[in-house]
Amino acid sequence: MLHLKNRWDKIELLFDRGIAMNTIFEAGDNSDAIKMASEILNNNGLVAFPTETVYGLGGNALSKDAAAKIYAAKGRPSDNPLIVHIADTEDVYKLAKNVPEKARMLMEAFWPGPLTIILPKNEIIPDGTTGGLPTVAIRMPSHPIALSLIRESGVYIAAPSANTSGRPSPTNAKHVLEDMDGRIDMILDGGDVGIGIESTIVDLTSAIPTILRPGFITKKMLENIVGEVAIDRAIVEPDPSLRPKAPGMKYTHYAPKGELSVVECIEDVVIQTDASGQDKYQHAKDSCRNVASERVVARINELVHEAKAKGKKVAVIATEETKDMYDCEYVFVAGSRAKGETIAARLYAILRECDYVGADYIYSEAFKDNELGGAIMNRLMKAAGQRVIKV
Ligand code: TXA
């Protein structure tokens, strides 16, 4: 086995030799770094690696020791189960007790890619990996480094997002290092991820597939393949009496250190809560689409002035369309309002950037008016501890 006493020195050595960083990507399956990472996984160590959604903190999914190390490194409650990452569809049949037809259809349509499916688990998966649940979350990522690592190591990789519990998920290796330095054995650096928010989780243990966590694969995309799809009500209604089916969804998450509030215009949306939680946000007026209302901008500017008057540092999370309208030193541009994928890709990095500048208060526009609005607002509202200012 590889003894990595001073692991960071070892990685630096790889950097010096031009092997790590983005070149891992080009080096493919046989790169030294992937080999080293595989050895670590086979010895129950922990390796952070890029996926197309966020960076994962990987360990051997069949080892309860590795699972225990993951929980310790993240400071994560051990009732919060881990996703098992695979590189070959056939492996689902080894990990799950039965695989319903709808699961097969979704796997075929979206794997490899940002979709996690929940199925009844087989005995080979230790309870430590699934937080004692009788089900298991499985996903086949599409990132070439993730796939190479799973194949080269021959290990099913249990991997939560590689942040410490409660912090924004990491979208590049520097974020991982901030949270995990000294706690894990290795980071594979694949540069910035493409998607930026975690995979969509779909529970296939009920007759109607149910979204437990919204993500890049939208309800509409799933319905195009399997017909009716439900949403776990606990996701769309931040009502503490509703217990989300994905244990991780109940925790405050993604939070920056400053106090984040979301400012939204009540006239922009009418809230429609039908039984399935569908079409919860509907725009009252077409004219409100793709613009943050003037009232939102005006209110955020007021809040910025109030905070500055108290001697506090303030940051604003805005969009390409509104960035020049704020009277604030730190304006972070999430992306373009109508293009949800640009906002998803930057959101977590921005929450960390608010920390870098030491913002005491952070005011963010709401980003509901795009296809990924549900997934983005789910993360943003959790980061804000559901703090919302309506104008
Ligand atoms: O995109 C992603 O899914 C990333 C990358 C690394 O693959 N992973 C990720 O893992 O976001 P994590 O641990 O941060 O979030 C996993 C979520 C948690 O909310 C957890 O409660 C839920 O999945 N989960 C895992 N197994 C489950 C199960 N058997 N039943 C219900 N929810 C489950």
Ligand code: MG
């Ligand atoms: Mg996470």
